[in-house]
Amino acid sequence: MPHLKPRLPRGFRDFLPEAMLKRDYVITTVREVFHRYGFEPLQTPVLELRETLFGKYGEDAEQLIFEAQHGRSDKDPLAMRYDLTVPLARVVAQYENDLKFPFRRYQIAPVWRGERPQRGRYREFYQCDADIVGVGSMAADAELISLLVTVLQRLGFVEVVVKINNRKLLTGMGQYAGVETAQLADLYRSVDKFDKIGADGVAEELRGRGIAPAVVARMMTLLQAQGPGLAALDAAETLMQGSAEAREGIAELRDMAQHMAALNIPPAFYEFDFTMVRGLGYYTGPIFEAVFKGGGMGSISGGGRYDQLIGMFRKESLPTTGISLGIERFIDLMDDLNLYPAHIGGTVVQALVTIFSEDTRAESTRLAAELRAAGLCTELYMAEGKLKLGKQFEYADKKRIPLVVILGSDEIAQGVVKVKRLADASETTVPRADLPAALRHLLPA
RNA sequence: GUGGUAGUAGCUCAAUGGCAGAGUACUUGAUUGUGGAUCAAGUGGUUGCGGGUUCGAGCCCCGUCUACCACCCCA
Structure with a gap:
């Protein structure tokens, strides 16, 4: 009798019991911290209407969305969720009378993206998201950083830093330097490579995108307004007095820093980095991203404020900020660094x-x-x-x-x-x- | 989506175009109330898959699949 060769689609994985027990340990730790910070669970379907997902992420990202259908119908085109944030925005708009605001929810669930797989990067992966809907105060953003640092500490990570920036500051920088609004997206893309290709590399790429050399030079000065802790903010503020948007971004970061200090977040775990940009188009305020200092993995967590997204499903938007923990990358790193307690990963049998x-x-x-x-x-x-x-x-x-x-x-x-x-x-x-x-x-x- | 590297026993890897091997793991025994160590024997392969070149292909060529790396992007 002929048999089919057993195999999986590209970028999809099975988890045998030992690996599953390690995953459970990480997920359980994350869930406990979510509860500790007062977040409530939410579950949404794997499939959404195609129209719910498209138009929220930007053109490049949308080419990665898996679309879905069944054999007998071409009505109601469907798609598999690309993240947990857009489904949250839909839920908030759909059930606003049943929810208590501020709405703090978490969701731990798989999402799908048709990217070319690599280590720490899969086509099916879990995201662990915590979001606060209905709060414009930077107190909310600071709590998410605190939550993230708590998870990282509980899992045993040491060589990790949370980079913090602000979209308003980036936009203000661009405008102040004289970059055309239409070119801001290109600007972000190049700036984000600062870590990888350095200041000269970024400058060269910006000139290559047709931005005037004098503007590029001003931009580079602004970007490199670095310094330990709040000193970075002082330096940036001095340089950008002329931009109202930049001043607003800096004020938000100062506000956030005060809340973070009161939350007792160890300063070694975070820094302000004006070269950090997040790709998703919907961010409007503070953005954050955690990276392993040893490199080789991309970001292990990311998030930020997206005050306009819920407005895609509702007459008036609601100020919202959220964070996504990349547990697949946590797990790959923990395997490398051997961070699991000795008794995790064998069997459930006692x-x-x-x-x-x-x-x-x-x-x-x-x-x-x-x-x-x-x-x-x-x-x-x-x-x-x-x-x-x-x-x-x-x-x-x-x-x-x-x-x-x-x-x-x-x-x-x-x-x-x-x-x-x-x-x-x-x-x-x-x-x-x-x-x-x-x-x-x-x-x- | 673009470019590159690789794929041989469950795993890690050998094998000038000329009989497909080792270590480890696995099975059995040495050991009829006790795991790990040691010794002995044994099982295990359509060399990822499909074509082509050749007297002959694991090896050369083309295609394809998968993993990994660099881009793109991102958790």
Whole structure:
């Protein structure tokens, strides 16, 4: 009988149990922090109406959207969600009477983009978004940075920095330097490469885009108004007194900095960087992006304020700011850096109950049932073949089950159970009734 | 979407155009109340897939798929 070669579409992945347990650890950590900051869960469908998604991201991005249909209809063209932000905007406009504002929601769910895959970059990937709808204050933006830094710390990241900029400042810079409004998008694209191609590279690219050399020179001075902490803002402000929009952007960043200080965010985790630009067209105010200092991965988180987006679905927009945590990149980096706690990633099983012989199988089965009733994740040995304790231990060892429970004829006669902890080969014998407590005591913290 | 590198046993990799191999993993045994270590034996392949050149192709050529890298863009 002919069979199909098993394979996956490009950029899509399976996750076997060990990898899945590591993913769960990261997602659970993120969810706990979301709750800690008072965000509520939201779920939306994988598919949206095509019209909901198109016209929100810009032409380049929209070529990456997966479109969907079923075999019998060409009505209601559909598309797979490209991010979680536009679905949020739709939900806010659709259910505004049912929501309590400010609306703080989080969503952890897969999104799809038809990009050419690479490490840390897939066609199906999870985003973990937290957004605050209905707050124009920079207090909201500062909370998102605080939340992000908390997640990064909880996962064990050290060599990470959150770069912060402001769209108004970038626009103001461009206008102040004399860049035509129509060329602002080109300007952003080139400026964003500052890290990669350096000041000279950016200047060259800007000239190549037809921007006058004198304008480019002014632009480069503005961009390089760097400095530690608030000093960068002082330098930029001095240079850009003439631009109302730039002054507004700087004032927002100062405001944000005050809230961040009060939130006790370690200053080593963030910096103001006027060369950081985010691609998505809908940002209007502060923007932020986290990068691993070791490089090789692009941004591991990104977000910003998009005060106009909800206006695409509603008469009046609502001020909104949001952040997206790139857990796929967290996970790839954590694999590289070995940041998982030792007990994450083996198995969910806490104890294996062995079968000593056919005569004692029923007793072992009853014991497994007792352990499960007591809340312990318990596997009862079931592999086919001869019942040899050696095999059963080997099975537990390979599967990284921490505890092995032995109930042989001697133990049954005495009303006790023997437990071996594989990590240190220690054996403990306890009265049967005490077994659940004993197992809990022996498990890794 | 553009350009580049690679693909051989489950995994990591060998093999001048001339018999497709090693390490590791896996199975069994040494070991009839106990995993890891050691020793022995064994299983495992349409060399990603499809064409072409050649007496002969893992190796050369074309196409294709996938992964990775650099762009583009982004989580």
